[in-house]
Amino acid sequence: DAKTTQPPSMDCAEGRAANLPCNHSTISGNEYVYWYRQIHSQGPQYIIHGLKNNETNEMASLIITEDRKSSTLILPHATLRDTAVYYCIVRPTFQGAQKLVFGQGTRLTINP
């Protein structure tokens, strides 16, 4: 079972920031928070991950609360191509092959 909880769907206007929440209240100290997205009919695409600190890359920003029990993925200027299912996943930090446990994710729709 997934260790994360996400809203099933969200809408956002094109050009605005999309903020996707994720609850992971049972996360342990040696688990990352990972975000992937799946655009219709495509393979899951890696977006970003973090452990304790906030992270930013060319795709998005990840804000993790101080207690690490929740996080928010921010797409700063959403475009129509950002319409996808977004998955928040917790994954152990130890080395070696890891299975990603996908939940239902959040279906984000960007509206023109």
Place this chain on the structure above:
Amino acid sequence: DTAVSQTPKYLVTQMGNDKSIKCEQNLGHDTMYWYKQDSKKFLKIMFSYNNKELIINETVPNRFSPKSPDKAHLNLHINSLELGDSAVYFCASSSLAGGETQYFGPGTRLLVL
């Protein structure tokens, strides 16, 4: 350049047939995975290989047999196909140097009639 590629993209076959799906990665990764996404869109891991050695083997019927001829390839052979095997199968790869972040292929859509 395609990082993780799968062939075929679509596969339609009859019940009882045997089929193979191939996966190749050119990222230099040493770990590869197979995931299955069923009609309800749940993605679940099936297998993982590291340097041609089976590392993860979830509860998957024996009809499914992964084969890794080398680090860059992980094939999935399915015997005696059943209707319930219809799904999208995704290959992924990762490396220790990359923090084991997994990168996925485009998927193979299998339809068993």
